[in-house]
Every structure is written in structure tokens, then in C-alpha cells.
Amino acid sequence: MRVLSGVLATVVLVTGCATQSYKIPASELQRLANTAPEERGLHVRVQQELGESEVGPPQPVTAETQIVFFPQINVYGPYERRRYYATNSTWGSNGSGGGSVRASGGGRGGFGSFKGGAGDGKGAAIAILAAAAVALVAVAAVEGSRFDGYAQLHPMHPVYLTGKDGGQVVMPLAWIDPQTAQWADHAIVRRTEGPWNQLERAPLDREGWNYAMFGGIGTFQSADGRKDNGTATTIQLGYFPRHEFGIVGSIFFGWRQNIVDETLFESRYTLELQGYPIHTGPLQVGGYLGGGGAYRFEDGIPGGNAGSTALIGGGMIQLDINTRLALTARLGLTRAHDERMTDAMFGLAVY
Known part of the structure; x- marks a missing residue:
């Protein structure tokens, strides 16, 4: 440290x-x-x-x-x-x-499958999240x-x-x-x-490259039909051609314990369009819509491994810290694996 x-x-x-x-x-x-x-x-x-x-x-x-x-x-x-x-x-x-x-x-993904199962997938995700968090702190320190x-x-x-x-x-x-x-x-x-x-x-200016991380809770359904809350995280990298909208790539990792106290692990790899049409001083309101692929691995219950397309959407609220940093809250809805999942996350976006 x-x-x-x-x-x-x-x-x-x-x-x-x-x-x-x-x-x-x-x-x-x-x-x-x-x-x-x-x-x-x-x-x-x-x-x-x-x-x-x-x-x-x-x-x-x-x-x-x-x-x-x-x-x-x-x-x-x-x-x-x-x-x-x-x-x-x-x-x-x-x-x-x-x-x-x-x-x-x-002039001028690769993380779609974990051979060791859900437990190994969760461990790899935590390592990736730790590295991404170090990068976020460094980028935020410089830009801030x-x-x-x-x-x-x-x-x-x-x-x-x-x-x-x-x-x-x-x-x-x-x-x-x-x-x-x-x-x-x-x-x-x-x-x-x-x-x-x-x-x-100057007030928040999103134009240019964007890097963000979020964490919170999400719902995940086990192969036995039980749905419960668990950890939800997202890493994002994107580009805003204009202050009001941008295209962002997202990696989502989520997990929880199932009924037999084994790991259920969810990963998603999506591309989303973000827009912020409402500006009221330092508070800005918008939303996102996108899609990609979703992969689920579950230990201890047969039939728990699956992959499908994913459709995502939701709302976002940002509070400006300065010209390059914003606290961001996301409330999302995902359709994948023939089920509906929700998540609520909070984090930091750097522009």
C-alpha cells in the first residue's frame, strides 16, 4: 500500500x-x-x-x-x-x-468462460476489479x-x-x-x-474519453429458480463525442451464494449509448440503452451454466465534483437467460 x-x-x-x-x-x-x-x-x-x-x-x-x-x-x-x-x-x-x-x-469476452467454474470466475473478477480500481484512483488523481x-x-x-x-x-x-x-x-x-x-x-465537461467504475447490488436467479440479491460491479470505458451523449463499453461482474452455499457468478460484456438531456446545475439526469452477451456459472446445482444475449437499460444521475469528475448512480434493468434482473450501483466517472 x-x-x-x-x-x-x-x-x-x-x-x-x-x-x-x-x-x-x-x-x-x-x-x-x-x-x-x-x-x-x-x-x-x-x-x-x-x-x-x-x-x-x-x-x-x-x-x-x-x-x-x-x-x-x-x-x-x-x-x-x-x-x-x-x-x-x-x-x-x-x-x-x-x-x-x-x-x-x-496535414493531420475474453472473460466469457472460466474453466474452474463460478468460484474461480469470482476470484478472477475480484483481481480484475482490484487492478481497475488502482487505475481509476490514478486517473482520478491526475484529472482531478x-x-x-x-x-x-x-x-x-x-x-x-x-x-x-x-x-x-x-x-x-x-x-x-x-x-x-x-x-x-x-x-x-x-x-x-x-x-x-x-x-x-468550468462545469463538468464529458467530451472526450471516459473511464468509470461502479459497485452495488443486483438480483440473480439460481438454476433452482430462487432469485436473490448479490454483489454487482461494472467497469466502463467509452468516448463522448459531445457533452450530452457517448458510447461506452461495459464489463459487468456479479455474484452471490446459492441455496447450497456455493457461488453463482454472472458476467456481461455490453456496449451502451448514454445520454444526459437534463441539466440542473451540478445535478444531471440521463439514461442508457445497450446490449451484448451474458454468461452465468453456478457451482453445486446442475444446469447452472448458461450463456445468452443481454439487453440492458436504465437511468443515471450524476453530481459534478469538478470539470472532469462526477459521482454517478445507476439504476438498471437487464434481460438475459430468459429472466429479468435489476441492479443499483454507485461510483465515480472520470472524463
Whole structure:
């Protein structure tokens, strides 16, 4: 346990907390480009990177740096104007922080059967769950420590832009025009290169990859017809193309003792579509629907091993912790093995 704690602490320090590089998304660049230059630094959306970005030599500014408004005369087109800004501008605190352009080429289951029976299946599942829990703690520690929200910057804070064509250019925040923002794929800013006032975190943002674990109770029917509650667990990995919905793969493990005090073990491997249409502050309500395969192994009672398709569905409630973490409750219904099963689980989702 001490080794695990040390590894997790190292992960957090090396990846999340020590990083001074922050990403500005393309949508935020486009919004800022349509804001008055002297007001652009008041409320900027920034996302802390996992590692330091190699974007060129530092070009720091200070609170006393004068705001310079560059003429918005488009003589050569957006690309030539960006090149002119980068090669002829000086705005840093030492008066010689000229930018640079670097052009780069190019554009852009297995657990379905346990030979040893239900008892061995349960043992293997516990080992898998333990490994998955360690991974969840590590991922949650990193993502929870990263700042994803808003910061106040100096209008002349250097912004390192990367274009959709792979080209790179650096210019002050106040100089970004709509054409340059449209060209850019994203931008990087360093908190060490100017005044930096960290403001509030952004609300929960699901867009991107998702990892989650849940535990609770579920109903399982024995081969002798008796139905009773037992342990229910789920591991999930998925992707949300938009904040409101995503596609998630699930591994379900459940077990209980049967009438002869032997193990009944249930496993399911499904793909589900999740959606969260209701948002009320930090509380969000949605549901899921999907399907896959289900496998059951039961010791001590003849006829207890079976496999079938599985149809799943249910409701979900999430409570935001921060931009990347959410406490999640699931109430589900499953149709498999010609029977109906229910489950109620609670856990943590990381985005």
C-alpha cells in the first residue's frame, strides 16, 4: 500500500500539478478574436496540459507591459499576416521578444468462460476489479488535480498557436484576429510568461474519453429458480463525442451464494449509448440503452451454466465534483437467460 501511495503521488506531481502549459481550445480562440483586444484577458478558458508543451523560447510579459494594438490591414492574406506578426513583432518585457514560425509538413469476452467454474470466475473478477480500481484512483488523481476552467491574463500574454495545417506561430493574445482563430487548431499559453489569475473551474465537461467504475447490488436467479440479491460491479470505458451523449463499453461482474452455499457468478460484456438531456446545475439526469452477451456459472446445482444475449437499460444521475469528475448512480434493468434482473450501483466517472 505504501508503494501504491508513492506511485500515485508521483503521478499527480509529475503530470498534473507541475505543468505550466495550458491549452486554449479552437472555440475559445474564435470567441476571443471577436472580443475587444483590451478585454480578451479578463476571462479565458484554459485546460492544463498533462506535460509541458514544446512551443518555443519564453516571451514573458509583466503587469506593466504596454498593450500594443497592431493594425488590422490584410494586404497579403491571413497566412502572410501571421508570418509578418511572428517575424517582426516585439512585445515582451525586454522589448526584444520577437516571435518565430515553425512550419511542419503534413496535414493531420475474453472473460466469457472460466474453466474452474463460478468460484474461480469470482476470484478472477475480484483481481480484475482490484487492478481497475488502482487505475481509476490514478486517473482520478491526475484529472482531478488538473485545472480546467478560466484564468485572467494580460492582453499581451504570448499565445503559441498551432494551425490545422500543422504550422505554428506565436503572437500576443490581443493580436489574434478572426482569420487566425479560424486557421488555428488550438493554442498553448504558459502561466509563467505573464500575470496569471486563476479564476473558477468550468462545469463538468464529458467530451472526450471516459473511464468509470461502479459497485452495488443486483438480483440473480439460481438454476433452482430462487432469485436473490448479490454483489454487482461494472467497469466502463467509452468516448463522448459531445457533452450530452457517448458510447461506452461495459464489463459487468456479479455474484452471490446459492441455496447450497456455493457461488453463482454472472458476467456481461455490453456496449451502451448514454445520454444526459437534463441539466440542473451540478445535478444531471440521463439514461442508457445497450446490449451484448451474458454468461452465468453456478457451482453445486446442475444446469447452472448458461450463456445468452443481454439487453440492458436504465437511468443515471450524476453530481459534478469538478470539470472532469462526477459521482454517478445507476439504476438498471437487464434481460438475459430468459429472466429479468435489476441492479443499483454507485461510483465515480472520470472524463
